[in-house]
Amino acid sequence: MLRDFIKLSKAISDETRVRILKLLENQELCVCQLMFILEMGQSTVSKHLGILKNAGLIEVRKDWTWSFYKLSKEGMNTYNRKLLKFLSSILNDDSLILKDEERLREVIKKDIKILCNIGKRT
Amino acid sequence: MLRDFIKLSKAISDETRVRILKLLENQELCVCQLMFILEMGQSTVSKHLGILKNAGLIEVRKDWTWSFYKLSKEGMNTYNRKLLKFLSSILNDDSLILKDEERLREVIKKDIKILCNIGKRT
DNA sequence: TATTTATATCCCTTTATCACGATATAGTGA
DNA sequence: TCACTATATCGTGATAAAGGGATATAAATA
Known part of the structure; x- marks a missing residue:
């Protein structure tokens, strides 16, 4: 359906959301980890x-007090599956994406408990 | 580049523009023909x-007094080429797209000179 | 040259989107 | 139960996008 396609298309029409998807290609992440990498507020x-x-591109897994987000694997329609595959093939040498991945490597070295508290006090 | 991807993505994040692209899959069209099919104003x-x-998805050919638009063929980057191919594979059974193609068949039966005058006086 | 025609651009109004702070919710641990 | 933590949602102001009328431009024609 056209509306579904537009919804999907709008979902990836934002720099921050593309950055998130590219980060999730590496591994699942929780909100506070993304806050730290993206340097954005929690509500944002x-x-x-x-x-x-909502666009069906990612899914959540609740673990302890954190919500871990990862790229959708199952139950995806054709658009979404093709799109995630396409996305994974591009932008891998983009400077901002590379910078984010650099920051991701920092993040996964830290204890999530400490990181999230740090994130909260900035 | 991420910015280019976002620009492309925004270009296809609008119902009217997707309808235009799907119409141009059939054949090149001028502004007044599209006005008639889409039932929208000329400036829109x-x-x-x-x-x-501007996103590099279509190109113009000036012929007589009309500007005919068609899907880009050459000089396209990877994103655009892949995207147009993807688009051509989807939405072909969408009701609105089918309705547009129905209307397209009407349009190409008419003399373009008469059609564009009709379009102007509505 | 003056006029008509097709399209592009400008301006305005309405609506959507983004980012953020404040608040709500839900689960954890004392 | 009460405080704490991680996340979600609400309300708001700023910015961007959509649609359309009015105007500008450029080409064709009288």
């Missing part, structure tokens, strides 16, 4: 994740 | 065509 990150989830 | 159609052209 959460809303972007909501839009991506 | 022209602006959408400008956005698609």
Whole structure:
């Protein structure tokens, strides 16, 4: 349906959301980890994740007190599957994407408990 | 580059522009023909065509007094080529797209000179 | 040259989107 | 139960996009 396609298309028409998708290609991440990498407020990150989830591109896994987001694997329609595959093939040498991945490597070295508290006090 | 991808993505994040692209899959069309099919004002159609052209998805051919738009063939980057191919594979059974193609068949039966005058007086 | 025609551009109004702070919710641990 | 934490949602102001009328431009024609 055209409306579904537009919804999907709008979901990826935002720099922050593309950055999130590219980050999630590496591994699942929680909101506070993304806050740290993207240097954005909690409500902003959460809303972007909501839009991506609503478009069916990502899914959540609740673990302890954190919500871990990852790229959708199952139950995806044709558009979404093709799109994620396409996305994974592009932008891998983009400077901003590379910078984000650099920051991702920092993040996964830190204890998530400490990181999220740091994130909260900035 | 991420910015280019976002620009492309925004270009296809609008129902009217996707309808235009799907119409141009059939054949090249001028502004007044699109006005008739889409039932939209001249400035609106022209602006959408400008956005698609700016994103590199379509190109113009001036013939007589008309500007005929068609899908880009050459000089396209990877994103655009892949995207147009993807677009051609989807939405072909969407009701609105089918309705547009129905209307397209009407349009190409008419003399373009008469059609464009009709379009102007509505 | 003056006029008509097709299209592009400008301007305005309405609507959508983004980012953020504040608040709500839901689960954890004391 | 009460405080704490991670996330979601609400409200708001700023910016961007959509649609359309009015105007500008450029080519064709009288």
